[in-house]
Amino acid sequence: MKKAIRIFSQITAVVAISAGLMIYLVVKPSLAILIPAIIECLGFLIILRINEKTDYRVTSLLYFTLQNIATLYFGLVLEPAAGVHIMCLFNAGIVIILYTSRRDRWLAWTVVGILFFIMVLNYAYRFVPVVIPSANNLLTYIIYPVIFLHILIVFNLYADVNHKLVEKERLQTNELYEKTQQLEKLDRFKNAFIAENSHELRSPIQIIFTISEMLKAKVMGKAGLLSAQELVNDLHISVDHARSIINNGLVFSKLEQGLPNPANSQPLNIRRFIADIRTIYQYYGKQRNIHIDYSVTASFPNNILTDKVKLKQILGNLIENAIKYNREGSNIFVRIQETAATFRIVIEDQGPGLSAEQADRIFDLYATSNPGTGSGIGLYVTKKLVTLLGGTIQASGKPGKGTTFTLVFPLHPTYEEEEHSRYNDYFDGRGLKALVIEDDSFTQKYLSKFLETYLGFEADIAGTGAKALEMSRNSDYAVIFLDAYLPDIRLADLISAFSKERQQAPIVLTSGASRESIREELSPEEQVLLNNIKGFLSKPYSFDEISTFLMENIAQHKNL
Numbered sequence: 001m002k003k004a005i006r007i008f009s010q011i012t013a014v015v016a017i018s019a020g021l022m023i024y025l026v027v028k029p030s031l032a033i034l035i036p037a038i039i040e041c042l043g044f045l046i047i048l049r050i051n052e053k054t055d056y057r058v059t060s061l062l063y064f065t066l067q068n069i070a071t072l073y074f075g076l077v078l079e080p081a082a083g084v085h086i087m088c089l090f091n092a093g094i095v096i097i098l099y100t101s102r103r104d105r106w107l108a109w110t111v112v113g114i115l116f117f118i119m120v121l122n123y124a125y126r127f128v129p130v131v132i133p134s135a136n137n138l139l140t141y142i143i144y145p146v147i148f149l150h151i152l153i154v155f156n157l158y159a160d161v162n163h164k165l166v167e168k169e170r171l172q173t174n175e176l177y178e179k180t181q182q183l184e185k186l187d188r189f190k191n192a193f194i195a196e197n198s199h200e201l202r203s204p205i206q207i208i209f210t211i212s213e214m215l216k217a218k219v220m221g222k223a224g225l226l227s228a229q230e231l232v233n234d235l236h237i238s239v240d241h242a243r244s245i246i247n248n249g250l251v252f253s254k255l256e257q258g259l260p261n262p263a264n265s266q267p268l269n270i271r272r273f274i275a276d277i278r279t280i281y282q283y284y285g286k287q288r289n290i291h292i293d294y295s296v297t298a299s300f301p302n303n304i305l306t307d308k309v310k311l312k313q314i315l316g317n318l319i320e321n322a323i324k325y326n327r328e329g330s331n332i333f334v335r336i337q338e339t340a341a342t343f344r345i346v347i348e349d350q351g352p353g354l355s356a357e358q359a360d361r362i363f364d365l366y367a368t369s370n371p372g373t374g375s376g377i378g379l380y381v382t383k384k385l386v387t388l389l390g391g392t393i394q395a396s397g398k399p400g401k402g403t404t405f406t407l408v409f410p411l412h413p414t415y416e417e418e419e420h421s422r423y424n425d426y427f428d429g430r431g432l433k434a435l436v437i438e439d440d441s442f443t444q445k446y447l448s449k450f451l452e453t454y455l456g457f458e459a460d461i462a463g464t465g466a467k468a469l470e471m472s473r474n475s476d477y478a479v480i481f482l483d484a485y486l487p488d489i490r491l492a493d494l495i496s497a498f499s500k501e502r503q504q505a506p507i508v509l510t511s512g513a514s515r516e517s518i519r520e521e522l523s524p525e526e527q528v529l530l531n532n533i534k535g536f537l538s539k540p541y542s543f544d545e546i547s548t549f550l551m552e553n554i555a556q557h558k559n560l
Contacts, residue, residue, distance in 0.1 A: 430456035
């Protein structure tokens with residue numbers, strides 16, 4: 001817009017002084033023409049200067065006003081033959097370029113129309129004296145080219161503006177089309193992700209349901225082919241499998257939201273760890289007669305520092321992937337070996353293998369070598385987790401000759417023993433009281449029963465924040481288990497209320513949401529309150545996790 005005003009002002013200033021001098025020198029030496037032409041020229045030069053420093057809307061109004069005043073003046077003092085009234089076409093044309101608002105345009109066109117009507121009336125009734133009579137044709141030869149030049153400028157600028165608008169609309173249309181395509185692609189991915197995860201979860205849920213039916217039948221005295229011990233073991237393994245599927249979704253959600261997911265290095269007995277992993281996934285392998293074999297080099301340290309949870313999810317994803325794509329009756333090999341500063345985990349299967357192209361994109365989001373058999377996020381999440389642990393992962397193989405995943409991690413040996421070996425028994429909570437703040441009746445029932453039956457606590461239950469505050473005033477609790485989402489009170493308000501009540505018991509936050517997403521929901525001032533939280537249990541959590549927290553945070557309280 002500033003460019004248009006600059007061009008209009010420059011040309012109109014030059015044309016005004018040129019035409020005024022030509023009329024003065026060639027047609028008639030009239031100051032009534034020359035002085036207004038000089039004033040018009042100076043006016044447009046001033047507008048040109050103002051245009052560099054002021055908002056274009058101000059200079060647009062100044063230009064439009066001066067241009068119409070000049071047109072009106074010369075249209076009144078010259079006769080119709082001079083054709084000054086035709087300049088109203090130019091004045092009407094510049095309105096399209098100067099103003100974008102429909103209201104402003106119609107207002108400006110109304111002004112131009114009124115001025116045109118005044119000139120026509122003057123031609124008819126001549127209430128303003130003529131300065132130069134129309135008998136002199138030289139005037140016409142000077143004025144008409146000026147008018148023609150102005151109209152050409154309007155057409156040219158309008159064509160430029162229209163071209164830019166068309167180009168802008170084309171680019172916006174292309175951008176909108178690309179975004180629409182991306183959204184449609186993401187929508188397809190989302191639907192596939194939901195469908196595939198629902199499909200994957202159905203298998204462990206079906207097993208859980210079947211086992212629970214069998215346990216129910218046994219309790220009712222009906223004969224069964226499997227022992228209660230075997231049913232319970234299978235039930236635990238199926239739940240663990242379902243939890244791994246959910247954990248993949250949670251990690252994926254964190255990655256997509258850019259939430260932090262730092263490694264939590266702790267002592268880990270690698271031999272016990274890999275044996276437990278093998279036990280869990282051999283259950284699924286035997287459904288297809290697949291045998292899982294593992295080996296750890298004799299020189300490998302007994303305990304290393306790493307993030308057990310993330311490493312378990314990494315190996316679980318890879319072994320489950322190998323089971324899914326392996327041939328029935330074949331083997332899976334897991335080999336762990338160390339070097340000077342790193343350790344290597346190699347997982348081989350005897351499945352259909354990978355092409356070079358598949359190996360290159362196997363870790364891409366939603367990539368799967370066999371559509372319909374997975375969500376396409378497992379290996380994507382796996383690679384992200386490997387990177388978080390400071391490691392690398394590669395896939396290799398040949399069609400028909402199996403697939404090999406090679407992981408390399410930094411090796412950090414430690415003499416500190418894994419927590420599992422330090423806490424062989426559950427925490428002894430006899431003589432202590434625990435408060436379970438939870439609105440879900442099943443969680444209330446089984447968490448409180450575990451605390452009472454296995455740990456010896458006296459457990460109280462509060463289904464609302466108000467009830468929890470009331471109970472905390474009347475009892476001395478050794479630990480508080482707090483659900484992050486209660487129906488009657490926000491988490492920050494309840495923690496703040498506990499702080500004001502000078503509640504000293506350590507608080508364990510429990511939730512199906514991640515710690516980071518809970519923090520994101522709070523204001524910066526409220527996030528400080530989370531410093532009062534001593535522990536976090538992500539649902540579904542195990543009894544071992546509860547007992548470990550109590551061992552580390554409540555034991556000294558019990559010994560006082």
